[in-house]
Amino acid sequence: MDVIVAGSAALLGAVAGWFVFPLAQREDRTAVPRGWRGPMAVLAGLLCGLMAWFIGAIAVLPAFCYLAVMGVLLGAIDARHKLLPNRLVLPFLVGALVLLGLGAAVSGAWLQLLGGLLGGAALFALYLAMALIKPGGIGLGDVKLAAIVGLYAGYLGFDAWLLVLLGAFLLNAVAIVVLMLAKVLNRNSDIPFGPAMIAAALLAPLLA
Known part of the structure; x- marks a missing residue:
């Protein structure tokens, strides 16, 4: 049964990843190479399959698969x-709220939903403070994304929320070191923080 659920989630995730790809192509400033479409769809499917395998066929599985599909696109x-871009981040937040809310309504997990709302608000406030203290370090896009990853992490509990908070910085540091060793970056290069935030949020349900 677990294999069937995971396989179905993987297939649906890959299809969803394929069909959301054009959302990136609507503006030149967000367009990614067309050759990325297949690998991104496969990655979204793989992540959805892992979500289903680790957390099972529960009411909030669609919400976490949505995180995987949209996370791959935004990353x-x-x-x-x-x-x-706001045109993707804000609908992402609304969709996450709706799907987690529906999951809570089906399962009765209202306290978990409240934890998600508090987690999203807390991480948003923390990132906003960092952006104001050090302009240019954390972007406003990262601040908005923090509300989403904090929502998912808070739904899973405080340990998952801490994992997302600290894990994003750790993953970003590892990525910088690896890219510098590969001579893709130098000390003066900037690296986007969003992919590390998304990766930490995707790891949380697999580890929590």
Whole structure:
């Protein structure tokens, strides 16, 4: 049964990843190479399958698969352009709220939903403070994305929220070191923070 659920989620995730790809192509400032469409769809499918395998066929599985599909899309855009566009981030937030809300309504997990709302607000406030203290370090796109990843992490509990908070900085540091060793970056290069935030949020349900 778990294999069937995971396989179905992987297939649906890959299809969804394929069909959301054109959302990135609507503007030159967010467009990514067309050759990325297949790999991005495969990655979205793989992540959805892993979500289903680890957390099971529960009411909030669609919400976490939505995180995987949209996370892959936004991560690719941010990696390419160092940009998290409002036209995708804000609907992402609304969709996450709706799907988690529906999941809570079905399962009765209202306290978890409240934890998600508090987690999203807290991470948003923390990133906003960092952006104001050090302009140019954390972008406003990252601040808005923090509300989404904090929402998902808070839904899973405080340990998952801490994992997302600290994991994003750790993953970003690892990425910088690897890219510098590969001579893709130098000390003066900027690296987008969004992919690390998304990666930490995707790891949270697999580890929590």
